[in-house]
Amino acid sequence: MVPIIEVKDLHHRYPNGCHALRGVSVTIDRGEFVAIIGQNGSGKTTFVKHLNGLLRATTGTVYVNGQDVSKHKVSEMARVVGYCFQNPDHQIFCDTVYNEVAYGPRNLHLSQAEIEERVIEALGAVGMLHLQASMPRDLSKGQRQRLAVAAVLSMHPEVLIVDEPTTGQDYRDGVDMLSLVQRLNQAGHTVLFITHDMPMVARFAQRVIVFRDGQILLDGTTREVFGQADVLRTTFLAPPQITSLAQALPEFFPDTVLSVAEMVDQTLAVLQKRGKEVRPS
């Protein structure tokens, strides 16, 4: 099967001379749930902006869904790639939640019935059906962010890119947001999200791509990437604390631990092997 995203030796140089991407090659299959991490200025956002043509490759190729992105306008790529910007206020402009979500499908010149169906579906997916007549500016930050996702979802993109969905949110809004994205992933969307929040990465992502200085430093399953704490440290990243704790006790935890539940399981397994009768509380 053709991978949904295929990037080969991508370089990007901004007009001011900043060489932001230096040879990025990556293949992402349909249905993957990918976290993109790295320091500010490491090229994460520059990279994802190539996937819908907001930025054009200086050299290298970007194929999405078998299409050469360089041959399409951003507005054409919008059918395939949905991009949620970090700040929802950069896109919200309508007088009602309904119209905001309907804006994208209207741009695609769909029929009225189809638009209505998609808006209802998208608002349902983000749990905001009851707010469809509200004014977007009156919503909370978390709600506005979910609205921004709905506004992109209603265009039925196969790929969903979410830029820093949890930044500036409290823990609960962050978990809500990523749970929503996870459901969309399970419903078939390929998801890429940029984040600085390592516990969220451990909890949600299946695959992690680490950027450093415009190149991919690490690329693998979440377990593989967080297992290489020493490599992550070179770009000032650290696995979640529970993972670091396990790594500090290698004789007890030879495998990478990603959650408290995993640590409990492994601890019990070790204790049982030593013949102690333990029962989790």
Next chain:
Amino acid sequence: MMEYVPRRSLIHNLHPLTKLVWSLIILILALVFNNPWYLTAAILSVVLVGLIGKVVKETLVYLGAMLLVSGFVFVFQVLFRPGGQVLFTVFPSSWSVVGGWLPVTEGGVLYGIAMSLRMLCIVSAFPVILSTTQPRDIIMAMVDTLRVPYDYAFMFTAALRFMPIVMSEVSTISQAQRSRAYAVEGWNPIRKLKAFAPIAMPIVFIAIEKADRLGLCMDLRGYGSKGRTYLHVLKLRFLDWAVLALTVIVLIGSIVAATQGYGRIVIPQK
């Protein structure tokens, strides 16, 4: 947009007041002369100053953008200020009804060239000043030397500082909307105007929010408390006096020359 470009140059070291006087004199020169060659020379002298100030690229980019505006000035002057010999008419005289309308005349073309160059000359000094002078120094020059109330001077530079921020926000908003298949299509002006809303609405809200935050930050940092003192006090130095003397000599020389008829041409008018 014009922003301060931190570099080391002779022009950067000048007192803002010196640069303001210089730009004022460029303005007077632009009004005194109407000979296109003289006006071109004045513009080139500004570019030369930009070269000395190591901001020639910024200056030329700005002048390139302004060329569009002066192009409009040219077209309007040519069409609506006829005079002298008719070169041709926009609607050929052989056409019925509209034939012979909008004559393009010798006087119109000359006047158009002179006016568009004059406009270009007047605005040419701005990029050089703004890219070689820190906003806080402009405030200081206005407050300390020109006795402008601090509030007004601050307002002026805050507005200047705001423009690049707004432009970068507009670019982000435009990217966000294009990601939602926003595209301005076709000719229809009403549709074009409507297509403006997805960009205009967010920028208005964001600008208000940013202005609000700026006001709050100013309050928190004691803006408006009594007895303001200044960390950097600017003084006119020898170089400033030399430049000022030079510009004044050029000014007097130019006015004398203009009264003798140099640099002025007679443009036929109907």
